[in-house]
Amino acid sequence: MAVSKVSDCAQRMLDRLEQLGRDPKAILSRLKSLEIETPSWGYADTGTRFGKFHQAAAARSIQEKLDDAGQVHKLTGICPSVAVHVLWDFPHGADAKVTEHARKAGVRIGAMNPNVFQSQCYKYGSFGNRDPEVRRKAVKHCLDSVKLGKDLGSEYLSLWFADGTNYPGQDDIRARKKRFADALKEVHKAMPSNMIMLVEYKPFEPAFYHTDIADWGMACLLARAAGPQARVLVDTGHHYLAQNIEQIVAWLIDENMLGGFHFNDRRYADDDLTMGSIDPYQVFRIFHEIIAAEEERGQTLKIAYMVDQSHNLKPKIEAMIQTVTTAHELFAKALLVDRKKLRSAQAKDDLVEAEETLRAGFFTDTRPLIGYVREQMGIEADALAAHRASGYEARVAKERTEKYGVPTEASFA
Ligand code: PSV
Ligand code: MN
Numbered sequence: 001m002a003v004s005k006v007s008d009c010a011q012r013m014l015d016r017l018e019q020l021g022r023d024p025k026a027i028l029s030r031l032k033s034l035e036i037e038t039p040s041w042g043y044a045d046t047g048t049r050f051g052k053f054h055q056a057a058a059a060r061s062i063q064e065k066l067d068d069a070g071q072v073h074k075l076t077g078i079c080p081s082v083a084v085h086v087l088w089d090f091p092h093g094a095d096a097k098v099t100e101h102a103r104k105a106g107v108r109i110g111a112m113n114p115n116v117f118q119s120q121c122y123k124y125g126s127f128g129n130r131d132p133e134v135r136r137k138a139v140k141h142c143l144d145s146v147k148l149g150k151d152l153g154s155e156y157l158s159l160w161f162a163d164g165t166n167y168p169g170q171d172d173i174r175a176r177k178k179r180f181a182d183a184l185k186e187v188h189k190a191m192p193s194n195m196i197m198l199v200e201y202k203p204f205e206p207a208f209y210h211t212d213i214a215d216w217g218m219a220c221l222l223a224r225a226a227g228p229q230a231r232v233l234v235d236t237g238h239h240y241l242a243q244n245i246e247q248i249v250a251w252l253i254d255e256n257m258l259g260g261f262h263f264n265d266r267r268y269a270d271d272d273l274t275m276g277s278i279d280p281y282q283v284f285r286i287f288h289e290i291i292a293a294e295e296e297r298g299q300t301l302k303i304a305y306m307v308d309q310s311h312n313l314k315p316k317i318e319a320m321i322q323t324v325t326t327a328h329e330l331f332a333k334a335l336l337v338d339r340k341k342l343r344s345a346q347a348k349d350d351l352v353e354a355e356e357t358l359r360a361g362f363f364t365d366t367r368p369l370i371g372y373v374r375e376q377m378g379i380e381a382d383a384l385a386a387h388r389a390s391g392y393e394a395r396v397a398k399e400r401t402e403k404y405g406v407p408t409e410a411s412f413a
Pocket of ligand 2: 308
C-alpha cells in the first residue's frame with residue numbers, strides 16, 4: 001500500500017513537471033547518480049572535547065565501521081564509499097583483508113584522511129611547524145597515506161590541518177604559508193594521476209589567533225601552489241555565522257577549484273549537527289549553485305560529497321540515514337528549480353519572481369520522489385523505517401557488547 005502511494009504521488013509530480021517542459025527522466029537519473037560518502041569516524045563513539053557518551057552499537061574496528069556504512073548504503077542506495085582516517089582506521093598500514101571486508105559489506109574505501117594533529121610533536125603545527133624534522137614527519141605521514149590510498153584504491157587524499165597560532169607574534173605568518181606550500185607540493189608530486197588532493201579550511205579551533213588555512217581563498221591559493229590535482233574542500237561547519245557559503249561554492253566552481261564537501265550543520269561553528277537540521281535552505285542554495293553550473297556546462301561536476309559528522313547523542317546509523325535522506329531530498333528540491341524561469345526573472349530584474357522561483361523548488365515536498373527513486377533502485381522507500389525494522393542496531397549492540405564489554409568511565413577519560 002505504502003509503496004503504491006509513494007509512486008502515485010511521485011508519478012503525479014513527474015507528470016506535472018513534464019507538462020511544464022521539464023525532463024523527468026533526467027531528474028530521476030541525476031537523483032540515482034548522486035553519491036554521498038559517509039565517514040568511518042561517524043560510526044564510532046565520538047563526541048566533543050568535553051566528553052563522549054557510549055552507545056552499545058558503536059563501531060570500534062574498521063570492519064565494524066564498514067559494516068555500519070554498508071547498512072546505510074544498503075538502505076539509501078547512494079553511499080557506496082567510506083572516508084577513512086588513516087591513524088584511527090589503519091594504524092598498521094594497508095590490509096588486503098579490509099578491502100575484502102569492504103567489498104563484502106557492499107562499500108569501498110573512499111577519501112584517505114591523514115592525521116597530523118594528534119601526535120605530541122605537532123604542538124606547534126605540522127606543515128607549518130618551524131622545526132624541519134616535524135615538517136618531515138608530517139610530510140612522510142601524508143606520503144604514506146598517498147601510498148595507502150593507492151593500495152586501497154582510493155581516489156582522494158583529504159587534508160585538514162590543525163595548524164595555526166594562539167597568540168599574536170607566536171610565529172611568522174608568511175614563513176608558515178611558504179612551509180605549507182612547499183610541503184603540499186611535495187605530497188602532490190607523489191600522488192598517482194587519478195588521485196585528487198583536497199585542501200580543507202577552518203577559521204579557528206584548535207588554533208585561535210590564526211589558522212594557517214583559515215578560509216576558502218587561502219585553501220584555493222595553496223591548492224593552486226600544490227599542483228593541478230589539488231582542489232578545495234568546503235566543510236559547511238567551518239564558516240563564521242553570516243558567511244554566504246553558496247557564494248563561496250559558486251566562485252570555486254567558476255574557478256574549477258571545488259573538490260568536495262564535508263557536510264554537517266551548525267548553530268555556532270563546527271558543531272557536527274545533522275546536515276540540514278538547522279538551516280536546510282542553505283544546503284538547498286548550495287545544491288542550486290552546483291546544479292545550475294551542471295546544467296550550463298551540460299555535465300556532472302566531479303565533486304566529492306562527504307559527510308563529516310560525529311554524533312554524540314543520536315544513534316549513529318540512524319543519524320547517518322537521516323543525513324543522507326535529507327541531502328537527497330534537498331538535492332531533489334534544487335533539481336526541481338525552474339532555472340529557465342529564474343533566468344528570465346533575473347533578466348527583468350524581477351526580484352520577487354526570481355526569489356519565488358527558488359522558493360517553489362525549496363518548498364516542494366520531495367519525500368515521495370526520493371521514495372520513488374529508491375523503489376526504482378530496488379530498495380524500501382523509507383530507509384529509516386526499514387533500518388528500524390531490520391533489527392540491525394539491536395543485533396550489533398549485543399554482538400559488540402559481548403565482544404568488548406561495557407566501557408568504564410575510565411575508558412572515556
Ligand atoms: C576538523 O574539524 C574536521 O572537519 C576535519 O575534516 C577532520 O578530518 C574531521 O573534522 C574529523 O576530526
Ligand atoms: Mn571536515
